[in-house]
Amino acid sequence: MTVTVGHDSAKTRTTLTAGGASVDYYSIPAAQAAGLGDFSKLPASLKVVLENMLRFEDGKTVTVDDIKAFAEWGAQGGKNPREIAYRPARVLMQDFTGVPAVVDLAAMRDGIIGLKGSAAKINPLVPVDLVIDHSVMIDEFGTPRAFKANVDREYERNMERYVFLKWGQKAFNNFRVVPPGTGICHQVNLEYLAQTVWTDADQNGVQVAYPDTLVGTDSHTTMVNGLAVLGWGVGGIEAEAAMLGQPVSMLIPEVVGFKLTGAMMEGTTATDLVLKVVQMLRKHGVVNKFVEFYGEGLDHLPLADRATIANMAPEYGATCGFFPIDGETIRYLKNTGRDEARIALVEAYAKANGMWRGSDYAPIYTSTLELDMGTIVPAISGPKRPQDFLPLTDAKASFAKEMEASFKRPQGVEVAVKGQDYTMSSGKVVIASITSCTNTSNPYVMIGAGLVARKARQLGLKSKPWVKTSLAPGSQVVSEYLEAAGLQEDLDAVGFNLVGYGCTTCIGNSGPLDPAISAAIAEGDLVATAVLSGNRNFEGRISPDVRANYLASPPLVVAYALAGDLNIDLTTEPLGQGTNGPVYLKDVWPTTKEVADLVESTVTRAAFLKKYADVFKGDANWQGVEVTEAETYDWPASSTYIQNPPYFRGMSKTPGVISNIEGARILGLFGDMITTDHISPAGSFKAGTPAGKYLTERGVPVSEFNSYGARRGNHEVMMRGTLANIRIKNEMLDGVEGGFSKGPDGAQTSIFDASMAWQAQGTPLVIFGGIEYGAGSSRDWAAKGTALLGVKAVIAESFERIHRSNLVGMGVIPFEFTNGDTRKTLGLKGDEVVAIHGLDGDLKPLSLVPCTITFADGSVKEVQLKCRIDTEIEIDYVKHGGVLHYVLRNLAA
Structure with a gap:
């Protein structure tokens, strides 16, 4: 891609040497020295936007006054809602939102021909990566062949869509497709696509460095904020406009500072932390605002945990949940196989442009709140919203209250399940799924889940027979380290076999329940429950048979699969009867050191380099998808998957007016x-x-x-x-x-x-x-x-x-x-x-x-x-x- 740059009226472009090479960049300290204002106390997240203004200042879409407005933001205590034109460096898509976006691009090629224009004009002008990750359905589970069976069904169901996407990959410039079975788009972005600082040649062939920024067609694009990459979710409509060169019109946001102190206690996870953060920020009110995390607590927070918190920005309502560049950012880039020269550039650029979080990092925020991570307790959230935070100790009692207040159904109704020796009743867990990018990107909670499975297996426990169990990692790297640790075998033994790499239960791709279980739920009008390691638990989302959905860490998902019921207090009552008697949560819960030791030994740079070596190639199924090369798409009239939308039919060359x-x-x-x-x-x-x-x-x-x-x-x-x-x-x-x-x-x-x-x-x-x-x-x-x-x-x-x-x-x-x-x-x-x-x-x-x-x-x-x-x-x-x-x-x- 060629970097398009503006006028640079204040002459802020300068040179930086890092990793053995020199690059140009747009300097915020130089803008301050040129008299455009005091930018020294701006939050790092806002400095990324300011750099965008410096680079694209052209006197029209971005003016010098737009740049000065950032200094006014600081002088006014973190407020200046001026409209600006922001240009992200790239666009990320998943296939649910990506297919209609490519459909629209294809329809625009037809539409521009109708307006006597050239179809070749319709191309993404910024790089677009589409990761096919939302199409795998959990039809088969709990068996060694589940993964292959689900992938085969995925291709059977979606071949028309995949033919279309492969056509788009060939037809459009600046458009890459990551094939099915690779991972969830946000995890692939975090582990491979994102660079934190990009470089590209300008019109004169000179390399220019600038912050990695993006918009994505999935609201959890914010996950990459954990890697100090500024990005957030937009609708496919807004993303298509960005792809086609339109700036994102936005107001300079307020930035809420969230100070983290202390360190996590034994027995708690990043999921417990993020569920509390969601509750606090929802209460504070952060819609349309940036949230930036700071404080000495970040010194004890691994990047995987940061990404977990950043991922949930849509759940707490913020535009983004940003973590500035620091030593942990550099460590993660090294560990995940990024190029050494790029890593050197990230550190040098952040320090030169005032975006580094050192011990003296103390910016101005619009408002602040604070959390001591030492106060976090094990928790879940539900039954309907991510912000419905529940300490694990309160989960049983809360469900009983929900039965009366929300669901208005009596407890104790038992319905026989045809052909089985158990009954169904309200509160029974029928889905337990380790799923979604929120947690499957985090090796600490994934290793933790594997260790719970190992200890449960050793003590003779299995998942209850009415529970549909599934493991859908966010990338193949997860399987690599679970196998290396010997934990996949333990997960298999308690029912958590690999079902696919992609977004499954969290988006409703949980697949059907056993018909007999589904019938029993319907017969008794029961409130069946799901426990998942996802980020969304809205009504009707997970399964049509399930009314109460709870978000939990992967280790707790395994624990609830073993217990099989929300009417059990996991903190005091046994999960089940093992070989030698009752087994309690404390008997299977790993120590922090056990988890950390396995992460250290199995989550390696070599694993990331191996799994991302040929990420766009795909398996034999993808390689076998055949398409013809054509500038416009030949819409199949009989297709029930892909149709030419009506938006541009009969469109005139001139716009209309807004009418009453x-x-x-x-x-x-x-x-x-x-x-x-x-x-x-x-x-x-x-x-x-x-x-x-x-x-x-x-x-x-x-x-x-x-x-x-x-x-x-x-x-x-x-x-x-x-x-x-x-x-x-x-x-x-x-x-x-x-x-x-x-x-x-x-x-x-x-x-x-x-x-x-x-x-x-x-x-x-x-x-x-x-x-x-x-x-x-x-x-x-x-x-x-x-x-x-x-x-x-x-x-x-x-x-x-x-x-x-x-x-x-x-x-x-x-x-x-x-x-x-x-x-x-x-x-x-x-x-x-x-x-x-x-x-x-x-x-x-x-x-x-x-x-x-x-x-x-x-x-x-x-x-x-x-x-x-x-x-x-x-x-x-x-x-x-x-x-x-x-x-x-x-x-x-």
Whole structure:
């Protein structure tokens, strides 16, 4: 890639020698010396953004005043919400979000031809890495052949998608694909792709060093913040714009400093720490803010633990969870096989540009909070949200309270399981999964899980027969060190056989339960539970059979598989009966020294070099995927996986205008914390759903439905699955769960069918929501599906950052209530008519506009809404109908 650089009005470009070579870089101390302001006390995370301004200062998209604003940020106590244009160095994708992004690029090639432009203009302008990691499903488990069986099924189900991605790899410049079976994108990024400091040649062939930055199409892109790489999740829409050369429009963020002191106590894990951090930061309030970790506690915190904390930034609501470069960063780069010259450059660059965390590191923060890691106790979180922190000692009692308060079901109901000698009851653990990038990147907790399995095996324990156990490491390196330590054999013995390398249970790819167990749960209307080492436990996410989901460390996942029930207090009651009597958690829990010794001896530089030696080659399955080389994609008409989306059909060369919304009807009336899991199609679906009916009509048997995620390249499936979550509750209906609404005839029907009926009448639609509408993962289909359902506006009390941006990127306008108004204070029932004015003139970002609500009885209320089109460029996006339309017209011109 060629580094594009700006004017550098203040002459901040200078030279640095490291690792035996000289490179140019943009110096923050030089900017300060040139009189642009005092930047010395800025947090390292914000200095990364400042360097981006210095490098791209061009007098137009980035001005000298933008640079000076960072000094003002410090002078004003960590606040200056100025709009800036930020350009990340690269884009990271996984296949769930990557397939629709490549679909859009392919559709844009068709679209630009329709505008008399050249298809060759549609290419990523920054490097893009797509890691295929979200398609493996746990069909087989607990056997030595589970891995091969699941991989074989993955290729059977997803061949159409893989052919398409391989075409994209050949057709587009700056686009690489990491094949299936390699690892989770965030772990591959942490262990291999990320460099902390990049170098590339400028237009004159001179090497320029700059911080590694990225945006990713998965909210857990933040995991790499643990390696001092500034990155965060965006929707596929925003990522596509970044790929196509559009700067990310953002406000200079507030930075919350999180001071860590002390050291972890015996018996605790990084998972316990991160669950507490999530709880604290959710309470503090960090949405749209950077979080930066500092303090002497970092001297005792391995990089794997830092990555675990950084990974969970979406769960605590922050844009990122950043750890500055220090000695531990350098140690990790060495241990994971990075080039020695690059490692030398990282240290020299960080020290030269004021980004090194030394003993005197004491920046200005907008606000701070502090945690003594010595106070951390073993914990889990659940049953519905990552921030629902539970000390392990309280887990049993908490579940009993949840049964009464949340689930409203009696305890003690026992249902026989057909063909088995055990019964099912509420609280039984039916899924225990070591899964997701959050923890499987961390050798300390993975080795810890293996040691729990070893001790349990020695004492004669196995997982309970009703538990679906699985081990899905984040990279092949994990298997390398588990094998080297002899621990994989122990994990196998208690049921945790390798099922695949990828994101599985955490995203709903847990696969089906035994039909007899599923039937027993349904018969008794039981609250079955899942325990997973993941980062998300929202309702309906993990399995349609499971109502209560708990996040836990990998060692505790093994322990709960052995116990098989949330109604057991693991701290005082036995996990089960071993060969010589009852076995307790303390009998199988490893010491900190046992874990550390094995990590030291088995997690080696040689292991990383071996496993990442040929990361883009893939196995025989991938090498056997054959594609033709063509500039545009030949869309298969019969495909139920990949379809040409309708976004650019009949598109004019000139943009439209933003119009007032008149006579709109309400499609959905939703409560607080409606997540993108509720909005976006995710997980499995049944034959009776609109998506199921669509596939059945096309001859697809239920056994081949796959998941919504696998079919994200087909808008027909995805729009039918939007707002179709089995646990979502539309308040227009009385206590009904699932994706239902009311059509023009007032009768209950699916949200999709209601939308189609209203659109057939030419009626615009709106959605009302509560607090933090769109929380959770950066799901582009949460916005794409909303737009395709004919929704013109979403009106809520507040929005999560990514979803708000994605709605704008699809031309849907987000609005926030003001003056204390909510859907409840207004008494909305869903049969009202809504009009929003003040949009058709000279609309400014964050304008206040009037909204008129006409009730069924003819009464009228007028309220004021804040238009959450936050920046001038977003005004342009909405005028064009979306960010991709904006880019396409500009490229065609």
